[in-house]
Amino acid sequence: MRIRDTFNSANEPTAATSADVDDRAGAWLETTLILLLLAAYAIEPTPSVNEAHYLGKAKHYWNPSWAAGDLFLESADAHVVFYWTFGWVTRFVSLPVAAWLGRLLTWSLLAWAWQRLSRAVIPRRWWSVLTAGLFVSLLHWFDMAGEWVIGGVEAKGFAYVLVLCGLRSLVQNRWSWVWPQFGAAAAFHVLTGGWSVIAAAIAWGFQRDERPSLWRQMPWLLLGGALSLPGLVPALLLTRDLPPEIVHEANRIYVFERLSHHLAFHRLDPAHVSRFAALCIAWSACAYAVRRCDRQRRLALFVAGALLIAVCGVAIDSLTANRPDLAASLLRFYWFRLSDFAVPLGTALAAAGILASSPNPFPNPSRLTRTPTPTRTFLHRARPLAIAAAILFTLATIGSVAARHLLDPRGGADVQSMPAFRRRPEWTRMVYEDWQRTTDWISQHTPPDAVFLTPRSQQTFKWNAHRAEVVNWKDMPQDAATLVEWFERMRRVYPPTTARGEWSEMSDERLRQLGREYGADYLVLDRTRHRSRPGLKRLFPLEPIDPDEPDRKSAYEVYSLAEP
Known part of the structure; x- marks a missing residue:
C-alpha cells in the first residue's frame, strides 16, 4: 500500500506543482501587463529621440555605402555590441520597421526583467505591475x-x-551573478x-x-x-594616439558645448534638481x-551607491570650477546617470513594500504585539487609498504623455x-x-552618394532622405578627433551671425565654397528661418506643392551647389 501511494505521489500532480504552474502563468500575465503599460507610455511615431542616431549608425555599419560621406556615420563606432546583436536588422528592413521591432524587443525584455526584480523584492502577485507604473511615473517626473x-x-535600453x-541577483544575495550581468550591460553601454x-561594489562593501x-x-x-570588454575597448580607443590638446578640446566640447545639460551640475535645470532632491527624501523615508527586509536593504545600498556617485559628480563640478580642462576630463563620465535611474526604482519598490506589508511594515517579531498601534491602524486604513493614488499617478503620467x-503627433526626434x-x-x-515631402523628393531624385548642407534645426534628414549631410547638431561623433572636426564644421556651416537664419548673410559664392570644402552637392533651405532666397539654382519645389492651395510655399527648398 505504501509503495502504491509512493508511486502515485510521484506521478500525479501535487498541489505544489499546480501552484508552481499557476505562479508561472501569473508571472507571464504580469509581464504582459507591464509590457502594455510600457508601450502605452512610450509609444510614438518613429523616429523617437536617439533612434535616427543609433539606427542610422547601425545601418551604415552594415552597409557603408548608405549615406556614404557623412561625418558622423564614418566616425568611430562606440556601440559595436548593439550593432551585432540588433543593428544587423537594418540590412533587411526599413529604418521605421527596425525601430518598431527594436522597441517591441526592448520593452518586452524590460517588462520581463522588471517583473522578476519586483517579485524578488516583493514576493506577491500583481504588485510588479503597480511598481512598474510607479517606476515609470517617478522616472518621468523626477x-x-x-x-x-x-x-x-538604442544600446542603453538593452x-x-x-x-x-543584475539587481535581482543582488537583492537575492547571489553575487556570483551580479558581476557578469553588469559586465554584459557594460558591453552594450559602457557607462550604464x-x-x-x-x-x-559600494553595496557589497556596506553589506x-x-x-x-x-x-x-x-x-x-x-x-x-x-x-564588458566589447564595450570598454572601443570606448578606450576613442582617444588613442591623439595629442593632448585635441583630447582636451574634445572633452571641452563634449561637456560644456554639447552635453552640459546632462553632465555639468551647475548647468542642470534647478527645477529638476529640486524635484529630484524631494524624491531622494521620499526614498530615504x-x-x-x-x-528590516534583507532584500530591500540590499537594494537600498545600491541606490545609496548611485547617489554617492552623483555626489562625487557634484563635488567635481564645484571643485574644478576654475580648472575647465580637468573638469571636462572628469565630468564627461555621466556622474548623474545612474542616480536618475536608481532613485525612482528604489522609491517605487520601497513604497510598494510598505503597502504590501501593511498593516505591519516592520516584519520583526520583537516588534509584534497583540495590541494594534496607531501607526499600524493608520497604514491599514490608508493602504487602499495609497494603492489607488499610485494607480491614478501612473494613469495621469501616461495620459499626459x-x-x-x-x-x-510627430516622432520624438522631430519634436x-x-x-x-x-x-x-x-x-x-x-x-x-513639407519636410517629409522634401526628403522624399531628395531620396528619389538625387544620387545615393550625394552630400547635403542641411538645416540646423533637424536631426532626421538621413532617416528620411537616405543621404549624407555635412553636419548636424544631434549627430555628434564619439571619437575625439572627429568630435573636434564636428564642432569646427558646426561653427563654419552655422555661424551665429543672425538670430534666425543659418545662411542669411552668406553669399552664393560662400555657400558654394562650403560645398567644395565639405564635398556637398546640394543645400536644403529652411524657409521658416530665411526670408530671402539664395541665388543658387532651385531644384525643389518647381511647382505648387499642394494643388488645392497653389499659393502655399514649401517650408523647405532644395538648391544645387554646382558652379553656374
Missing part, C-alpha cells in the same frame, strides 16, 4: 539630468535590461553597466551580513570584466521603513529639433509635412 529608460530603441537582471558595477568574500568573488568579477502626442508653433499647431503640421 529625473535630475535627463536620463530615461523606456523609449526608442543595457538596462541586464542591469535589472560600469556605474552599476561601482554602485554594486553587514552574508557578504561573500572578495576572494570568492574574484572569478565572477573577472568574468564580468571580460564580458521609504527605505528606512523597510530596512498621450495628450502631448495627440497635440503634436526635439524641428520648428514648432504653439499658437498655430496647423503650421507645425504643415512644416513637418
Whole structure:
C-alpha cells in the first residue's frame, strides 16, 4: 500500500506543482501587463529621440555605402555590441520597421526583467505591475539630468535590461551573478553597466551580513570584466594616439558645448534638481521603513551607491570650477546617470513594500504585539487609498504623455529639433509635412552618394532622405578627433551671425565654397528661418506643392551647389 501511494505521489500532480504552474502563468500575465503599460507610455511615431542616431549608425555599419560621406556615420563606432546583436536588422528592413521591432524587443525584455526584480523584492502577485507604473511615473517626473529608460530603441535600453537582471541577483544575495550581468550591460553601454558595477561594489562593501568574500568573488568579477570588454575597448580607443590638446578640446566640447545639460551640475535645470532632491527624501523615508527586509536593504545600498556617485559628480563640478580642462576630463563620465535611474526604482519598490506589508511594515517579531498601534491602524486604513493614488499617478503620467502626442503627433526626434508653433499647431503640421515631402523628393531624385548642407534645426534628414549631410547638431561623433572636426564644421556651416537664419548673410559664392570644402552637392533651405532666397539654382519645389492651395510655399527648398 505504501509503495502504491509512493508511486502515485510521484506521478500525479501535487498541489505544489499546480501552484508552481499557476505562479508561472501569473508571472507571464504580469509581464504582459507591464509590457502594455510600457508601450502605452512610450509609444510614438518613429523616429523617437536617439533612434535616427543609433539606427542610422547601425545601418551604415552594415552597409557603408548608405549615406556614404557623412561625418558622423564614418566616425568611430562606440556601440559595436548593439550593432551585432540588433543593428544587423537594418540590412533587411526599413529604418521605421527596425525601430518598431527594436522597441517591441526592448520593452518586452524590460517588462520581463522588471517583473522578476519586483517579485524578488516583493514576493506577491500583481504588485510588479503597480511598481512598474510607479517606476515609470517617478522616472518621468523626477529625473535630475535627463536620463530615461523606456523609449526608442538604442544600446542603453538593452543595457538596462541586464542591469535589472543584475539587481535581482543582488537583492537575492547571489553575487556570483551580479558581476557578469553588469559586465554584459557594460558591453552594450559602457557607462550604464560600469556605474552599476561601482554602485554594486559600494553595496557589497556596506553589506553587514552574508557578504561573500572578495576572494570568492574574484572569478565572477573577472568574468564580468571580460564580458564588458566589447564595450570598454572601443570606448578606450576613442582617444588613442591623439595629442593632448585635441583630447582636451574634445572633452571641452563634449561637456560644456554639447552635453552640459546632462553632465555639468551647475548647468542642470534647478527645477529638476529640486524635484529630484524631494524624491531622494521620499526614498530615504521609504527605505528606512523597510530596512528590516534583507532584500530591500540590499537594494537600498545600491541606490545609496548611485547617489554617492552623483555626489562625487557634484563635488567635481564645484571643485574644478576654475580648472575647465580637468573638469571636462572628469565630468564627461555621466556622474548623474545612474542616480536618475536608481532613485525612482528604489522609491517605487520601497513604497510598494510598505503597502504590501501593511498593516505591519516592520516584519520583526520583537516588534509584534497583540495590541494594534496607531501607526499600524493608520497604514491599514490608508493602504487602499495609497494603492489607488499610485494607480491614478501612473494613469495621469501616461495620459499626459498621450495628450502631448495627440497635440503634436510627430516622432520624438522631430519634436526635439524641428520648428514648432504653439499658437498655430496647423503650421507645425504643415512644416513637418513639407519636410517629409522634401526628403522624399531628395531620396528619389538625387544620387545615393550625394552630400547635403542641411538645416540646423533637424536631426532626421538621413532617416528620411537616405543621404549624407555635412553636419548636424544631434549627430555628434564619439571619437575625439572627429568630435573636434564636428564642432569646427558646426561653427563654419552655422555661424551665429543672425538670430534666425543659418545662411542669411552668406553669399552664393560662400555657400558654394562650403560645398567644395565639405564635398556637398546640394543645400536644403529652411524657409521658416530665411526670408530671402539664395541665388543658387532651385531644384525643389518647381511647382505648387499642394494643388488645392497653389499659393502655399514649401517650408523647405532644395538648391544645387554646382558652379553656374
